[in-house]
Amino acid sequence: MSLTIKEVAMKANVSIATVSHVINKTRYVSPELTQKVERVIEETGYSAKLNIKKIKQYRVGKQSEIAFLIPNTYSIVYFQLVSFLSRYLADAGFILSTYFSEDDLKQEKHIITELMSNRRIAGLIITPVSENASTYKKLIASHLPFVCLERTMYGISVDNILSDNVQAAYKGTEHLIKCGHENIVLLLEKKKLTTIEDRLTGYKKALLDYNIVYSDDLVLRVDLNQEIETEISKRMKEDPVPTAWFAGGNTLTLRLLKTIADMGMECPKDMSIIGFGDDSWCDLVTPTLTTFRQNTDEMAQLAVTVLIDKIQNTKKQTSSYIVPMELTIRKSTQNIARGPFGEKAVYPEEVVLSEEEVDQLRAGNYKVALSFHYSGDEWTKLHEKAIKEVFSRYGIWLLSVADAHFDPELQITQLEGIMMQHPDAIIAVPTDEEKTAEKFKEISKKTKLIFINNMPKGFKQDDYACWISVNxxxxxxxxxxxxxxxxxxxxxxxxxxxxxxxxxxxxxxxxxxxxxxxxxxxxxxxxxxxxxxxxxxxxxxxxxxxxxxxxxxxxxxxxxxxxxxxxxxxxxxxxxxxxxxxxxxxxxxxxxxxxxxxxxxxxxxxxPYDQGIAVAIATAKSLLGKNEYKCIGVPPYxxxxxxxxxxxxxxxxxxxxxxxxxxxxx
The missing domain is CATH 3.40.50.2300 (Response regulator)
Known part of the structure; x- marks a missing residue:
């Protein structure tokens, strides 16, 4: 029996893709792995086979072609698979012939019938329209070797190579949950395919593992042949309002992005998005798209390896390969800022003063002090500058600015001095959430507290006016x-x-x-x-x-x-x-x-300057007894x-x- 690239990969304990990259120099492989693979190639005699392949002629006539039957090529996945399959089949002396079912059973049946009678066709790689094995009785009973790629058939054991859709959907949903999202819409095609159902399974499992209740209302199934933008925009306005969308396909992602743009909304400010299928445009749109990339290279290599083994009658048992997907995190997903008690933060631009409130501030003769943890950097200087400018605009008197030099004991002493000036509010960055807690607790009973970044231990939401931090x-x-x-x-x-x-x-x-x-x-x-x-x-x-x-x-x-x-x-x-x-x-x-x-x-x-403005306005609100915004989150840069x-x-x-x-x- 001739040695295959799969066996070389197994002996070297690496993937088939890694062996291919070492042989063809198509991608970086670490020196350690390269040496390991090359040693196995030499020891097994596979190097001699490689030399033969370099001078091998294409097969002609009978059994010279491999057919690839797919729904379309507008999906980047199928486009890439065609390219990789063509390359790896050429190495084996075969020509790739591509056929399109357009996801139509009648068209697919006609093509399969023609292929089974075509003597040039040595084997078939198929992405089936239906997943019911009974639909393919004639193909299964024929002597034409075939492998399912990207989709499979159920009801019989067949060779298949699939992307790990369950793992990908789980990982994508988990990423959004860890970014603070709970109301996550899963956008799927309205088709009965296991690739789609697997994505739903992964989504549900992630919600379950993170104790988030699953809701059918957050799964939107659409027909791509219909006007889906209306359905998407309608769901965006319904309760619960989604903060994130997980699109189960690259075409769905494009239609989703178009809907957002038409509605005048922004991603990720108004909602985060994860796409499925890493097209070239994903890295070019603004914002760049967080998405999953299917390993079409490895899938193609596996399909070719399995099919050629079947053609050579060296393969007796069916094989099933699940190929992981890679999550590429870009700019279309955003963490929801959370406060010290897990509460969702509001953006600074949501906190504004009315003309009536401005008049009240100017007439109030309010006094505020600053207690910084440290003032020897640009961060503090810009905070102070912004706060002073806003206070000056609204007639708020800045009593003093203290610098504790990261010393909790010094900050406690400075706070005692500040309180002797009877401030209406204190803006503070606690140097240590434990050592300063008692003093801040004492002060909270006498004046309003606005905290930046840190929260003293033991505080409750009623103990302070507002908390502001970067996300x-x-x-x-x-x-x-x-x-x-x-x-x-x-x-x-x-x-x-x-x-x-x-x-x-x-x-x-x-x-x-x-x-x-x-x-x-x-x-x-x-x-x-x-x-x-x-x-x-x-x-x-x-x-x-x-x-x-x-x-x-x-x-x-x-x-x-x-x-x-x-x-x-x-x-x-x-x-x-x-x-x-x-x-x-x-x-x-x-x-x-x-x-x-x-x-x-x-x-x-x-x-820091923008955050300082947010601090000053939040303080002004609190001076007027308006503490509806307990947590403000400023995006980082x-x-x-x-x-x-x-x-x-x-x-x-x-x-x-x-x-x-x-x-x-x-």
């Missing part, structure tokens, strides 16, 4: 995605996490979602070390020790820019400037490293070298400088 779910995810995208073409990447050890709600949430993104969305990345720092200056030693113990680390996630700068200094002192860094928050020094292509490859930034100049202007509100590194940093 830390998305902030952490964005920083992780920067590293993920940087290493996307590499395998077995080793990274480290440098995280904040102090009890601080914002950084804990940010670090959690960054780590979750690496573990669940980055199969090629392995976290080999995670270390906490408790003070910014400690980040130098913590980073140094982590790299000494794990010299294989190629990239670092660091919770924000100031400890990142300490870590950069440690890496420079160790001559490890080959390690790349993703972090959060923008200032001049971290931007300089990015602009000069030194270690920092990108960051996710809060929008992804900054990479190509948009650094624009980002600086958007975030820092000044013209971007030249970003020159200090001489000591070279």
């Amino acid at each position: 830390e779910r998305e902030n952490g995810q964005n920083a992780a995605m920067i590293l993920k995208n940087y290493f996307q073409s590499q395998q077995n990447v080793k990274i480290g996490l440098l995280t904040h050890g102090t009890p601080f709600f914002a950084t804990k949430q940010r670090d959690f979602f960054a780590e979750q993104t690496f573990r669940e969305c980055s199969p090629n990345i392995k976290i080999v070390a995670k270390r906490d720092f408790f003070a910014i200056d400690n980040a130098y030693e913590v980073c140094k020790q982590m790299i000494q113990e794990n010299p294989e680390i190629q990239g670092l996630y660091i919770t924000w820019e100031r400890p990142a700068l300490k870590a950069i200094k440690a890496l420079e002192d160790m001559s490890r400037t080959d390690i790349v860094i993703a972090t959060t928050d923008l200032d001049y020094e971290i931007a300089s490293y990015m602009a000069n292509k030194k270690m920092v490859i990108g960051l996710s930034s809060q929008q 992804t900054v990479v070298p190509k948009n650094l100049t624009r980002a600086w202007q958007d975030l820092i509100k000044t013209k971007a400088p030249d970003f020159k590194l200090k001489k000591t940093d070279y």
Whole structure:
């Protein structure tokens, strides 16, 4: 019996796709895997077969063609399958002939009848219109070898290669749930196909596993031959209002995007979307589309391997292969900002003052104080600038601005001094959610509290007026995605996490979602070390020790820019400037490293000036006794070298400088 590529893959303990990429040099494969595959090829004598294949002539006449019977080629999946099948069949000396059923049973039956009597056809790869095996009695009884691809037949054991639709739908729904969505519409074609039913199964299972009640009202089945935009727009307006849509096909995704545009809505601001089928346009539309990519390369290789084995009479038992899909996270899905009690946040633009409220503020002679955790960075300066401007506009008196230098005891002392000035409200960033809790609890009984980013331990929603933060779910995810995208073409990447050890709600949430993104969305990345720092200056030693113990680390996630700068200094002192860094928050020094292509490859930034405005308006509302908005979430901003100049202007509100590194940093 001649050796097949499948057997080479099994002996090397890799996929057929990996063997093919090693042989044909069509995609990057790590040196370790390449060496392993090449050794098996040599040991088994498959290398001799490869040499024969290179000079092999196409078969002619009888049994020289393989037929591929599919519904259409407007789907990117079928288009790609045709391309890959043609290539791999050519290697075996066969020509691919493609036929179209148009998902019509009569047309399909006619084509199959013609193929069974055509002596040139050596075998058939079919995407059946029906999944009922009784429909294909004549084909099954014939001597024509066939394999089902993308869809299968039920009621009899047949060879089939399928995408893992259950796993994909589960993973996509899970991604949306972990982004904070619960009202998720599953958009499906109105057809009786297991590929469609499998997607429904995966969707239901994800909801069940996350304790979300399934509702038939959130599954919308449509006929693509009809005007589906009306059905989609109607569902968008019904209760429960969906915050996310999962489209079960690329054509459905396009029609969904068109409906959103026609309604004047925005993705992902008004709703998040996941598509099915990664067409070239998915990376070109705005926003770029989060979607699933079917591994059509591996599916084609498996189909060819199984079919040729059947043609050569070397295959006695039927085979069923389930090929995983890959989730590509882009910009069409957004995390719903959540507050410290799990409540959904509102966007800053939803919180506005009426003319009557402005008049009341100007007549009120209100006094407010600021208690910052630290004021030596752009983040605090821009918050303070925005707050002062808004207060000045509305006649609110800013009593004082305190800087605790990350010292909880100092902040407690400063708060005691502030209270002696009898403020009507205090805006605060608690330095430590445990150590400052008692003092803030005491103050909450005497004046209004507006918190930024952190929440003192033991507080309830009635204890404060409003809580404002960047969407830390998305902030952490964005920083992780920067590293993920940087290493996307590499395998077995080793990274480290440098995280904040102090009890601080914002950084804990940010670090959690960054780590979750690496573990669940980055199969090629392995976290080999995670270390906490408790003070910014400690980040130098913590980073140094982590790299000494794990010299294989190629990239670092660091919770924000100031400890990142300490870590950069440690890496420079160790001559490890080959390690790349993703972090959060923008200032001049971290931007300089990015602009000069030194270690920092990108960051996710809060929008401190815009957040400061939101803080000031929320405070103004609370002064008037209007606390209907308890939680405000500000979207983060992804900054990479190509948009650094624009980002600086958007975030820092000044013209971007030249970003020159200090001489000591070279």
